[in-house]
Amino acid sequence: MGDMGDTADLAADTENWMGRLPEALRAVPLIHLAIPGSHDSGSCTITPDAAVSPDSLPVVRRLAAVFCRLVKRCIYRWSVTQRLSVTQQLAHGIRYLDLRVSSKPEQKELYVVHGMYGAPVSGVLEEVNSFLLQRPNEAVILDLQHFYQMTPEHHSALLALVVRTFGPRLCPVVRSLEEVTLSWLRARGFQVIVVYRSAAARGDPSFWPAGSWPTPWPDTTSVPAMLAFLEDKMAARPANCGLVTQCVLTPDVRFVLLHLWSDLQRSLAQRCDAAILPWLRQLRPGPKGVNVVIYDFVGSACCLARAVISLNRPASPASPAS
Template sequence: MTDGLQIDLENWMSQLPESIKNTPFIYLAIPGSHDSMTFNINRDSTLAPDAPSIVRRLWPLFKGTIIRWSKTQQINVHQQLFSGIRFFDLRFATKSDTNKIFFTHGLYAGEVEDGFNEIKSFLDSHPDEVIILDCQHFYEFKLEDHRRLFSILVNTFGLRICPPQHNLEAITLNSLSRQRQQIIIVYRNEVVVSSGRFWRNGQMPTPWPRQTNTKGLLDWMASAHRSPSAGFVLQAVLTPTTAFVILKWRSNIRDSCAKPVVNKVLPWIDDLLPGPPPLAPFSSGALRVNVVIADFVDFNQNIFPKSIIALNYKLLSSDQ
């Protein structure tokens, strides 16, 4: 799909044709990163609250292996944004010796304010680009921790935040640009979304495939369906089990999970369409692309974000 199509990944939203900018945002094809903030997990990282019990037992002897299998992205926030990524999948954890909040994936990654400030800086210089922050999991969180994270998000992005609407189909890139809104925050905790500032879980579902091989993932995708009135996150990821990691303990997620997805799953996604799904929930071809997330989004010179962004140009065909 990317053959012959020149895509400026840094500015791809602002350079879409006007008709696509007037398409409902929930019907656009948007590339995202899975466990987006794991890029700075390193030898100095420590175990986080979401680390499984078996990881805690093996940590002293297999630290290097655990680090390799906890890291799902190689490039930082700035690089992801300039590579076209517009959706960030985020996990959060508190830490007992500080009141700061951290990104996590089994191991502590960076502080949330550092990551959010990087995103804000990008938005400052790219006024027509829009980013989705998916606040997905919260570990060792109390009510005051949710309130603190809420304050950080609101203080960082302020009037740029696009609040949820009853009719999500009314939100387009052009409508967002007119209102100078550049951030959609999906907060998957009912206590915080009651504020009315952030989107609810059901407004952008993100079902988990839980597959360890590409055949299982493709079968799951082929049977997936979405509502025509909500966004949808397609997780193009493999989920390694403990047994899977033990069998491939010398490997890592990039080689054993991301590479097979690029080689065998991405070509299938290339045949999908953006746009509204059919009204009948189980009609043929019901799955239409919105957000698609992957591990190691820089693989093969950014082939993943290029392929997802290119799907939007199918909307120009009169017969779609």
């Protein structure tokens, strides 16, 4: 049977989906595949008693200092975007991880953050490393995209940590992303692409610049506004770069105050997922199509990762001339 038949159960084995792609798709540039990703991937490590982090609004940090436990419980409900561990997210098919990093007073370690401090970055990277060591045909895009209270020394330490963790499996920057396919990566033993959105990594061949994978942010609580924004950005995709489609709704302070006793999942993510699934099924990967799709709460009832993986189909043979 042809490649199309081989893709019938493509999303059935989410732990190994890249390795199970037909040869024709392994030869497609990574930027022209549909790849599921998680939004604020490291927020799964935040606990209700964690310290408030520097990415929180100043007013939130001041309130937390005065009304510690009460305010922190509220911040927690709106900061956590993932409940599955990073390893579990990868097992669900996620191949793009969005990490935000901060220093912590009087600590040498760097931590993942999203409103509150999560786990040390070193532990998160080691989870990715362990997953990939057991699956040589899989690859992950790590997007280190926001940094807080980071000195040049902090950046140097983080860059060295990434290189130390992944070593020769880090994919170096190449002139054209059109060259980078799964077959190309596998032939060279590369499994990790790291996008580092800071000038601190400029010129370092191990770290891809921000422009290689633009990640436009809808910044809205409205589903129609989000979808219109995402469609506009997809239609305007520049050549030779990927695109991160952020299928997320983002609360502002007013929204949180109006839904104070709720949380991100109940008030926004469930509504967002219900709209995304039928929208996604109409899309296709390609130069002006979808590439990386990130969303909140991987593993929830709506299995978006499988839907994204299933968008990958070999090109249909050209019809014979009549």
